[in-house]
Amino acid sequence: MATTAPDQPPRKLKILMLHGYTQSGPLFHLKTKALEKNLHKAFSASPSPGHLPSHPGGCELHYPTAPIRLSATDIPGYDVDGASSADSGEIDSFGWWRRKGDAEPYTYAGIELGLAIVAEVLQKDGPFDGVIGFSQGGALAGMLASLLEPTRRQAFEAAQSAGGIRYLDSFTQDSGFIEEAVHPPLSFAVSYSGFAASTNPLYAAFYEPKIETPMLHFLGSVDTVVEEKRSLRLVEACKNGQGVEGGSSRVVYHPGGHFLPSSQKAYVAALVGFIREVMGKADSGNAEVKEEGVEDMDVPF
Template identity: 50%
Template sequence: MSTNGTTPAEGSGLRKLKILMLHGYTQSGPSFNSKTKALTKLLARQFHLSHPVYPGGIQLLYPTAPIPLLPADIPGYTPSSDPSLAPTDAYGWWKRETGGARYAGIEKGLDTIATTIREAGGIDGVIGFSQGACAAYFVASLLEANRESAFALQCVKNPSEAIPYPSSFTVLKQQLHHPPLKFCISYSGFYAPYDGYAAFYTPPLKTRILHVIGSLDTVVEEHRSMALVEASEEGSREVCYHPGGHFVPMGKEFGNVAVGFMVKCLDEKKPVAEESVEDMDLPF
């Protein structure tokens, strides 16, 4: 299930700025769409129909994670005598295995994301919240050049735990010749400590990434978010704190920080001599 948020240029055939929006644990594509309406408006205003590079406006992709969650899977849930009060529309990209650091269903979650990207004809960037921010980093990492070699190396070094490069992303790269993303934005993101996921983080992410951290976030503690920051190349990362908890800050001030970061990433030009075929600005 996928929900698209677009500007009125949908169907025009003109090039759009395509952004993948990944919701958090216990959310869904539609619920995340609803929670990010303010950011959507700022983006639509910035990337309007007269934008020279994206004359088709923006297209926001809001897929829903493939793993439905039971009430018992939801942190802090207290059973009620009234079944109608049980939470619904709650999904995850994976579930953490009891007593361990492995993620059950991670392959299924990544397959759903790869399918969304492929059906959209590719994306320019990704934005994620909480578990979705962890997944957003994974996506940016998987779409970098030579990441397959990092996974192959980890499978040799740690054959009992390391996961292989996801086949769904191999197909995605082959079919679309997908270049690395132009940007990634992580809201309340965190590092996955399981050794089997080391290839996502080693070598560090080169893609431009903005880490937005809530100074009062008690769900994802700061040290977990900072571990993700440290897994991004120093010259490619930025960090922004907001004075709140575990949510995507939708005030104009912090919305403009995100939009400004995207504009900066999209406006950057590499010297012609350094630009490879994979780095070219392809018309997805």
């Protein structure tokens, strides 16, 4: 039986939670309280009799806020998804980037700043086992998993000759001998209503070669905010996505729209089962609450 050294705190399952466009860390926390409760129960420091805890320290979720404060003009129908009234001055809505352009290929203004904030959280509060993101945060979860993979920096360097962005300085640190990523590769990533970045060659290196990190995708069958084909592009960008290699076992459809199913048993069970599966492999090597709908938004992300 594994034991914990007296001078070390018990192991926790640490998850980074990335909110969607127009939200904030506190708002996303509020909207995912049921999910947080279920994760604490599933990865409890005090499991049911006869079962040893896989993470004796329990489960710990972190909810950072994106750095780009949005104005009313950034948010079609701007009072949705928690945004406050324009009459109050600044609105409590944030994004990881702003989408620019009228059609593909879009550019993402501020994406370097958004990722720099994530890198700062990784260094300050990590190491993390995995990441869960919703909508724009789901897209960011895929990018983050990609950036931390061992050979991804070389992929960015190779893509620069074709117009790709350079590997982000915020994800690089000098270890004294070589430059390395600011955080170890993640064990898992989860996207709810997420999507792949623009088809702009600027962002190709996030997905070429395919993302190796195990990733689970939740899609709403009647989501009218993020088109299914955009979400499936992220699925196909993962090595074990929807193709021949991995089947469709890492794609879960729920019969709803653009929200995160926090408490429905089948979808919580799928999430918990996925985390247990990937963390088991990592260890061996070493009341219904819904998001407020935004179905009528032409969301600019």
